[in-house]
Amino acid sequence: MNSLRKQLNCITSKSYIKTITYRCLATVTEEITRQNDIFVAEQQRQKEEVGRIEKIEVQYEGVPANETLVMNKFLSTPYDCAKHLGDKIRDKSVVALLNGETLWHMHRPLPDSCRLELLHYNIPNPAAVNKTFWRSCSFLLGAVISDAFKDNVNVQLHSFPSPNVKSGSFVYDVQLSLDDWKPTESELKVLSIEMIKFCQKEFHLECLDVSKDIALEIFQNNPHKTQQIPDIAEHNGDKVTLYKAGTHIDISKGPMVPNTRHLGRITVANAIKLDTDIPGGPIYRFQGVALPAAITLNHFAYSILEERARILNSARIPGSQGVDNEDNSFISRIAQ
Incomplete structure (x- = not known):
């Protein structure tokens, strides 16, 4: 424990990531409270409507x-x-x-x-299960990133692509008010630790199908989500599917794992600045790799996965001329 603390203390004052000492994912801002109040109220309304x-x-x-x-x-x-x-x-x-x-x-x-x-993870053909797990990892990576940076850095979650396990990494594309940030090993280690800590809280991943208007209200302070929502709703019967873990809410077609405890070993491997024309600041592609808690792998084999996850993921790069988001149908055919 002392050696880990010493490593984390090596993060200098120039780091943009909050250190373990000064950050806490349980911190609830007014914006988070506002979003959660809307989500919970709509969830309760739908139950009463039955x-x-x-x-x-x-x-x-x-x-x-x-x-x-x-x-x-x-x-x-x-x-x-x-x-x-x-x-x-x-x-x-x-x-x-x-x-x-x-x-x-x-x-x-x-x-x-x-x-x-x-x-479950040990069925003969686990492709659908693996994609569910990978999608959940992207969603939870977004939860960690949204609270990882110091107050002087503006963070806007953009989107994450459909899961592709063969790509070697799960992904979240995020807009940061940083012109040319290259994360240090210490910063990536903090992100990895915080994602592990978040998952150890054993949050259920709740889902809720809401109207376009409610989705726009929840994400009114995120210009990327508000741009994506109308297109999502248009292709999904005027509905938008939301997922919630703890106090974090995001958009995804799902399905996802039922609980954060399904994630075991986790590494946030890289964050790479993308070449894109989206206004408002640079877009960085955060990439990671993880294993289900039910799956074990030796250190050498896992280190190979970590090295691969550092390479730029080949998923489509978001641009200003298109609406980039995961297809938001609430269900996903097993053939996908």
Whole structure:
């Protein structure tokens, strides 16, 4: 512990990242409070709007045995189903598969009777699970970055691309009021530690489908999100899907992992200034690599992943002439 503290104390006053001593992700600003108040109020309104509770039948298919569960329409979630099946199944489930074709976030209410499978990291074909994990990593990286910099640095989250595990890194593109910042190893180490600490708080990743107007109200102080929202809503029935972990709220099509405890080893590997014409300041591509807590890897093998994650990710670079965001449909076909 003392050696780690000494390493962190080596960050000089020229660093733009808050040191461990002076930063705290639990700090709640007026803007964060405003966003969360809107989210929670809309979440409560939608629950009250359900009205008379109707029952649905969920045909669970999987270990230890197939089972029929009677659940509540528009209220019960795959996570609730998993709790009926035991703690082990609940804790290892990453994402649900409805009727053999539709990926579904574990905390999203079920709209009707269905067949339910619960996917985890050790299934024979984990591609959909891996993409769910990778997407969640980008989202959580944004949570850490949004509170990582000192007060004299303006931070605006821009977007993160659809997950591509083969690229070697998960990504978040962020606008910073820094002309030519090159992160030091110490700064990247602080970001990595803070992302680990954030995930160790075991936040549920909540999701909520909201109207375009509510989304615009929540993100009214982020010019990039407000530009992206109308296009997202246009292609999604005038709805925008939001995800929330702790007090952090962002836009994503999902699905994501149900809880931050699913992330184990994490490294924020690099932040690279992009060549883009977006007004307001430089865009930096933050890149990282992580492993699920359920997966172990030796130090040498993981170091290879870290080296690869430092190379500029080839995902499309955002520009001023296009709206760059993850497609915001609430569901994701397993074929993707």
